[in-house]
Amino acid sequence: MVGSWRRGLKPEVGVCEAEIGISTAALDDYIAAMESATSPLAAWRPPADALTLRSIDCHTAGEPLRVVVDGFPALRGSTQLERRRDCQQRFDHLRRALMFEPRGHADMYGAVITPAERADSAFGVLFMHNEGYSTMCGHAMPALAKLAIESGWVPASGARTRLNIDAPCGQIRLEADCEPRDGQWRVGRVRFLNVPSFVLADQQTIAVAGLGAVRYALAYGGAFYAYVDAAALGLSLATGNHAQLVDTGRRIKDAIVRAGTPISHPDSPDLGFLYGTIFTGPAPEAGAQYRNVCVFAEGELDRSPTGSGVSGFAALLHARGQLPLGQRLTIESVLGTRFQVWADAASRCGPHAAIVPGVEGEAHITGRHEFLLIPQDPLTPGFLLR
Secondary structure, X not given: OHHHOOOOOOOOOOHHHHHHOOOHHHHHHHHHHHHOOOOHHHHOOOOOOOEEEEEEEEEEOOEEEEEEEEOOOOOOOOOHHHHHHHHHHHOXXXXXXXXXXXXXXXXXXXXXXXXXXXXXXXEEEEEEOOOOOOOOOOOHHHHHHHHHHHOOOOOOOOOEEEEEEEEOOEEEEXXXXXXXXXXXXXXXXXXXXXXXXXXXXXXXXXXXXXXXEEEEEEEEOOOEEEEEEHHHHOOOOOHXXXXXXXXXXXXXXXXHHHOOOOOOOOOOHHHOOEEEEEEEEEOOOOOOOEEEEEEEOOOEEOOOOOHHHHHHHHHHHHHOOOOOOOOEEEEEOOXXXXXXXXXXXXXXXXXXXXXXXXXXXXXXXXXXXXXXXXXXXXXXXXXXXX
């Protein structure tokens, strides 16, 4: 399993001096000192009735991903949607404990590994956040590929290793750039082909308190989003404007939901809900064409360009005649981090003309964690403050 991933304390050769200003020799000295100076506090042991959950934490383009690798109960069901429902019904307290404070925060994001749904998939995954469980997470895909290959769970087959992952929205096909370093395979950039993505409705208008009439489009890229032109609202997509972006995104989403706007997916009613609002605009710096800022779930602000969001955006641009098949776009996030996206092939999803989007990004590991849920702790269920 992914829990077998072993990196120790030392990062890849060359990373220290180039990226964090510490020479490799100095880091070697530090590690040697740490190994010979373990604090007596390390002898502490949890009580026998504590539940232990272990994770490996990552980020893709700045957006966190907490991958649970040990301790999560087995889920019932043979499909990812069935397992998602089971997790909602029986183990939502674990989602809250891992995503909420004091172990997480309002913008934390998580993943639970499951058995594969399909014979040609390596494994399955469920996604969790501050509101519940999403049906797709594009920023998770590079991180999951990195963990699976670098742990040896999915054997690297060469410079480009392919694998399939089952998400609640369907099967995701991935290709990871791999190279041997430090005696093991390391994963760099990862590309994935998403599920068929389509426009549900374009040129829609909704009345939003404090904003007036807001024009939007609804598109699906593994989840449904409302796409809004930021300039039409006089809204800045600058990093420093994040609080206004979250507030405005939540108000637009809430207005669409309250209005009873029909949102359905031909494959399952479990896919038919509005996940978030995505503000779009031109990228402020050269090298990217768009800046997209996604506000999803209960006001979470995506630090990445949003993998499922850029998939739906590619479907929208293709439907408008602005993105030919095969043409790549670079889309940046509220941080200025970037994904590439393209319309890989034409497709259909029930009655909807669709595309198969391709997305490319890169993930990084940030740490390992061992979380304890101790019954005597009154805040074990977690809480959120903004």
